[in-house]
Amino acid sequence: MRCGKQQLSEVGLAELSLRRIASSVGVSQVAPKHHFGNKEGLLAAIAASGFRDLTEFRFARLRPSMSAEQRLRSLLSNYVAFATLHPTLFHLMFSPQFRSTQVHAELDDAASQCYHTLVRAASDYLAAQGKADEANAFSIARVAWMCMHGVATLTVDYRINPLGAPKVTSEQLASQTLDVIFAGIRGLNGIQP
Numbered sequence: 403m404r405c406g407k408q409q410l411s412e413v414g415l416a417e418l419s420l421r422r423i424a425s426s427v428g429v430s431q432v433a434p435k436h437h438f439g440n441k442e443g444l445l446a447a448i449a450a451s452g453f454r455d456l457t458e459f460r461f462a463r464l465r466p467s468m469s470a471e472q473r474l475r476s477l478l479s480n481y482v483a484f485a486t487l488h489p490t491l492f493h494l495m496f497s498p499q500f501r502s503t504q505v506h507a508e509l510d511d512a513a514s515q516c517y518h519t520l521v522r523a524a525s526d527y528l529a530a531q532g533k534a535d536e537a538n539a540f541s542i543a544r545v546a547w548m549c550m551h552g553v554a555t556l557t558v559d560y561r562i563n564p565l566g567a568p569k570v571t572s573e574q575l576a577s578q579t580l581d582v583i584f585a586g587i588r589g590l591n592g593i594q595p
Contacts, residue, residue, distance in 0.1 A: 409423060473526065524539040
């Protein structure tokens with residue numbers, strides 16, 4: 403799997419093959435098929451590993467001294483940072499070929515755990531503001547994630563500067579998006595800045 407992640411980064415998804423991976427790690431050509439079933443099974447395992455990497459990447463940037471808002475901001479901004487550092491893996495993690503939840507349980511579990519770290523941070527933020535509401539935490543996490551996923555995808559695809567718009571860096575765009583997200587959260591929940 404580690405070799406598959408490396409080759410994904412080096413040659414891209416289209417050129418990734420079980421045969422090349424088997425040759426690189428010095429095993430027979432049937433060994434990857436025996437373990438993963440087929441190429442899609444290997445890709446799903448790599449994508450699941452990507453979600454675990456993303457979770458670890460985001461947690462590694464948290465500090466005990468951070469406020470609940472700083473933790474939530476960090477988790478969101480580091481989502482974009484991870485995508486920028488691992489664009490091919492990021493695209494694979496959200497590949498439309500993995501829509502069937504029954505087939506790739508490991509991938510679904512890793513993605514769910516990654517998302518729930520954001521839900522917990524949103525819940526902690528609301529609680530710190532005296533507005534604890536589990537259903538609202540899920541809504542905040544979903545909308546905030548969707549906004550940052552858009553920033554991440556546009557950044558990775560080099561599409562953050564539409565023709566005629568003032569130029570921004572991905573960091574500036576992420577920061578502006580976070581400001582809008584938190585203004586919305588505060589406004590909808592009666593939280594003073």
